[in-house]
Amino acid sequence: MKKIVILGAGTAGTIVANRFKRILDFNQWQVTLVDPDPVHYYQPGFLFIPFRMYSEKDVIKPKRDFIEPPLRLIQSKVEAIDADHNRVHLADGTVLPYDFLIIATGVDIHPEETPGMLDGEWGKSIHSFYTLPTSQALRDVLRTWKGGRLVVNVVDNPIKCPVAPLEFIMLSDWYFHQQGMRDRVEIIYATPLSGAFTKPVASQLLGELLESKNIKVEPDFMIERVDPEAKKIVSYDEREIEYDLLVTIPLNKGADVIGKSGLGNELNLVPVDPYTLRAKAHPNIFVLGDASDAPASKAGATAHFSIDLFTEHFLDYVETGELPPYFDGHANCFIETGFGKGLMIDFNYTQEPLPGRYPLPGIGPLTLLQESEFNHWGKLMFRWMYWHILLRGMELPLSATMSMAGKWKV
Amino acid sequence: MPTRVIAGKTVEVDAEGFMTNPNEWNEEIAVELAKEEGINELTPEHWKVINFCRQSASANGKAPTLRAITSGTGISTKELFALFPKGPAKKVAKIAGLGKPEGCV
Ligand SMILES: Cc1cc2nc3c(=O)[nH]c(=O)nc-3n(C[C@H](O)[C@H](O)[C@H](O)COP(=O)(O)OP(=O)(O)OC[C@H]3O[C@@H](n4cnc5c(N)ncnc54)[C@H](O)[C@@H]3O)c2cc1C
Numbered sequence: 001m002k003k004i005v006i007l008g009a010g011t012a013g014t015i016v017a018n019r020f021k022r023i024l025d026f027n028q029w030q031v032t033l034v035d036p037d038p039v040h041y042y043q044p045g046f047l048f049i050p051f052r053m054y055s056e057k058d059v060i061k062p063k064r065d066f067i068e069p070p071l072r073l074i075q076s077k078v079e080a081i082d083a084d085h086n087r088v089h090l091a092d093g094t095v096l097p098y099d100f101l102i103i104a105t106g107v108d109i110h111p112e113e114t115p116g117m118l119d120g121e122w123g124k125s126i127h128s129f130y131t132l133p134t135s136q137a138l139r140d141v142l143r144t145w146k147g148g149r150l151v152v153n154v155v156d157n158p159i160k161c162p163v164a165p166l167e168f169i170m171l172s173d174w175y176f177h178q179q180g181m182r183d184r185v186e187i188i189y190a191t192p193l194s195g196a197f198t199k200p201v202a203s204q205l206l207g208e209l210l211e212s213k214n215i216k217v218e219p220d221f222m223i224e225r226v227d228p229e230a231k232k233i234v235s236y237d238e239r240e241i242e243y244d245l246l247v248t249i250p251l252n253k254g255a256d257v258i259g260k261s262g263l264g265n266e267l268n269l270v271p272v273d274p275y276t277l278r279a280k281a282h283p284n285i286f287v288l289g290d291a292s293d294a295p296a297s298k299a300g301a302t303a304h305f306s307i308d309l310f311t312e313h314f315l316d317y318v319e320t321g322e323l324p325p326y327f328d329g330h331a332n333c334f335i336e337t338g339f340g341k342g343l344m345i346d347f348n349y350t351q352e353p354l355p356g357r358y359p360l361p362g363i364g365p366l367t368l369l370q371e372s373e374f375n376h377w378g379k380l381m382f383r384w385m386y387w388h389i390l391l392r393g394m395e396l397p398l399s400a401t402m403s404m405a406g407k408w409k410v
Numbered sequence: 411m412p413t414r415v416i417a418g419k420t421v422e423v424d425a426e427g428f429m430t431n432p433n434e435w436n437e438e439i440a441v442e443l444a445k446e447e448g449i450n451e452l453t454p455e456h457w458k459v460i461n462f463c464r465q466s467a468s469a470n471g472k473a474p475t476l477r478a479i480t481s482g483t484g485i486s487t488k489e490l491f492a493l494f495p496k497g498p499a500k501k502v503a504k505i506a507g508l509g510k511p512e513g514c515v
Contacts, residue, residue, distance in 0.1 A: 156476075156477075194496075194500070200425065220497050222476075222487070222491070222497070224488065236487050237491045266475070266477040266478055266481055267477065
């Protein structure tokens with residue numbers, strides 16, 4: 001019996017387990033997932049909670065709904081990974097030996113890494129929306145907020161879903177319009193990047209979009225600390241921005257257990273070969289989803305594309321020990337731009353997002369880097385696809401590697 | 411790939427002006443690029459950071475992140491911002507003839 005152990009039953013762990021269920025012979029293989037949290041969160045939905053577009057019931061389901069025999073699910077925390085002896089130690093004392101280990105423990109927010117952030121104002125004038133409780137606390141505050149200066153700050157990159165802060169800003173612009181108070185709100189986006197987004201073309205187009213919505217970008221802003229009493233954020237080069245309401249995307253880090261087990265970099269992300277997602281230090285460990293240091297977008301869509309290709313090559317790898325460079329870093333995401341519209345970007349390791357059209361078989365083209373109502377509906381439809389198709393390891397009619405068809409060269 | 415002449419030498423650069431071949435780099439180029447970034451004089455502290463980044467990039471195949479620089483050199487983030495104003499990781503990578511740092515997708 002060969003054993004596969006999957007650490008983390010979030011987006012990536014669940015998808016890959018259900019893929020294994022389709023391709024492996026369970027007389028010869030055993031697949032075990034380990035996760036302490038019985039709830040599966042649809043994280044993209046957290047974005048909509050502060051604006052009461054979604055509620056809790058839209059974004060949670062029991063993990064057991066998606067993980068059924070012959071898959072095994074152990075509800076416990078992984079305490080240590082002993083890669084030299086091919087086994088993991090769980091909080092409940094269990095020791096699990098493995099032939100292949102899949103690390104899918106994702107990344108989480110760490111507000112304690114920024115001085116001042118947790119000193120008395122967390123949940124009062126300082127908020128986030130990257131977890132269910134933070135998005136709900138922000139919803140409660142927005143309900144009665146009288147206006148003032150809203151500052152949205154990304155502490156450092158990489159973060160999961162790098163477009164989510166921009167979407168949050170554009171949805172708040174829309175929300176404040178609907179509440180009839182946009183004229184009483186000033187919106188500032190303080191980002192460590194040199195512009196609205198990472199890649200030049202998208203950065204320029206998104207920058208223009210923000211400007212047209214009267215949203216100010218403060219670029220190259222690397223936060224050093226929050227001054228919760230004076231209600232201001234201070235950067236390493238001593239710029240100060242005052243706020244009435246601070247919405248932060250705190251430092252994103254991989255799981256502690258990665259660092260403790262000596263498998264991670266300075267952010268507890270596991271170094272991998274970006275084209276195969278195999279751990280650099282261990283040929284029988286693969287890192288899927290957000291947990292690796294691959295320079296791909298930390299997004300569910302990226303996890304899904306890479307897992308499609310990973311499972312295609314897995315059995316060959318077991319037999320021959322060889323892997324082609326199968327993954328190109330393909331990512332695509334819908335970006336909510338407010339007022340019932342959205343846009344879409346599609347890119348990979350080498351090709352930056354460009355305007356154009358994205359061919360979606362059976363449904364029709366989605367516009368890339370241009371606003372449309374259809375893209376907004378695409379994003380809302382994505383929740384249904386996530387629960388019913390993606391997590392269950394079924395195929396989407398999308399190519400896992402990026403295509404240049406329909407993209408405009410600018 | 412576009413090229414440009416820096417300190418008398420023709421080198422390959424990308425659309426954002428980052429050199430694409432670290433082997434084409436030399437110290438005169440660094441001095442020149444630093445001036446373009448508004449740093450008129452490269453002090454021993456600057457060189458300590460530049461040399462660390464060159465070493466780290468040749469070992470890992472990519473320019474180090476800000477966090478990797480602070481833990482590798484013992485120089486604090488605050489000092490790095492004083493040495494290389496605005497985005498230190500990006501600025502050093504440019505001056506040290508390394509590609510644009512990844513990790514911000
Ligand atoms: C606000 C927001 C908006 C987003 N929007 C989008 C979007 O529009 N499109 C998109 O594609 N993506 C989006 N994402 C990103 C997407 O949700 C993540 O990229 C995706 O969930 C990553 O999957 P993962 O499996 O790597 O990590 P996760 O799904 O986070 O799962 C990690 C799992 O590991 C478990 N775990 C952690 N530590 C341990 C341990 N020690 N032992 C055992 N288990 C452990 C956790 O309990 C968790 O279940 C968004 C994310 C956020 C926060």
